[in-house]
Amino acid sequence: MKQEIKDEALEQLKKDILFGFENGDELFESIRELFYDEDDFDEEWLKVEIESRLQKHVDDSKNWQHPTDFERLVKVFDQLNREKIVSLHMAGHTRQDAEGDCMEIIDELGAIGIEAKGYCYYHSQDLERAIEKERMLFIGYDSTNQNNDIAKEVVERIVDLLQTNGFNVKWNGSLDTRIEITSINWKKTPDNIDYNYGRVFEIIEKYNNPKTELKPMRNKPFWKFW
Structure with missing residues (x-):
């Protein structure tokens, strides 16, 4: 899997996590769909990135002031x-x-x-x-x-x-x-x-x-x- 593909996937993932509308499964599905024509796309790598980055976002949200x-x-x-x-x-x-x-x-x-x-x-x-x-x-x-x-x-x-x-x-x-x-x-x-x-x-x-x-x-x- 090329580094440029990883970088592009992470850039989109960063945006989608900040948007805050999609859960982990939805994030995986949408990012994978973006690279549907990449035969060597590393799905396990993407799952790990989603889990860690989404969890950090959720952890950070515990310190938010409400109402947002x-x-x-x-x-x-x-x-x-x-x-x-x-x-x-x-x-x-x-x-x-x-x-x-x-x-x-x-x-x-x-x-x-x-x-x-x-x-x-x-x-x-x-x-x-x-x-x-x-x-x-x-x-x-x-x-x-x-x-x-x-x-x-x-x-x-x-x-x-x-x-x-x-x-x-x-x-x-x-x-x-x-x-x-x-x-x-x-x-x-x-x-x-x-x-x-x-x-x-x-x-x-x-x-x-x-x-x-x-x-x-x-x-x-x-x-x-x-």
Whole structure:
């Protein structure tokens, strides 16, 4: 196994562990998939690296102050979901992925008689900026039907909740510009919680009255494009 392949695998592993969404098995699967065409890839080496690095991350988390910025962001997104603004954490790798996931949920909500007002999200490329020196996180948003008046209500509500929960927020008032959370201190460990489909529908069911019974959602994996 070439050293350059090891270096590339470790770089991706470092990011994924800091993101904090994947457990050990998921980390192995996603990294191995990245190098699917490497016949001499050392899987045992990767398993050892994942175990040691993930354990260190978990050990470090015991000294974190709470609530973390992620925990506060969850609080914001949960409230938005209560208000029928579909809000997804780490929704895919690109804007197209994220908006596709949001609209899929919105369509399924519509099928049971719940009309979503809009949506917001951040994806893995956004999260890379949060864990690097930039320490900033973009939040994308829109209304369900790209109605500018409703989109303005959506973004203003998102900004208000973020600021109320202590985030430093920048938004220039243009619907063509995403919300920017600055000076974010990203800290998260894997907790086996589905912060997308599962959590959205759990909240929707609790705080709204669907016309038909919600069907159990399939386990939808995080998107990864390499």
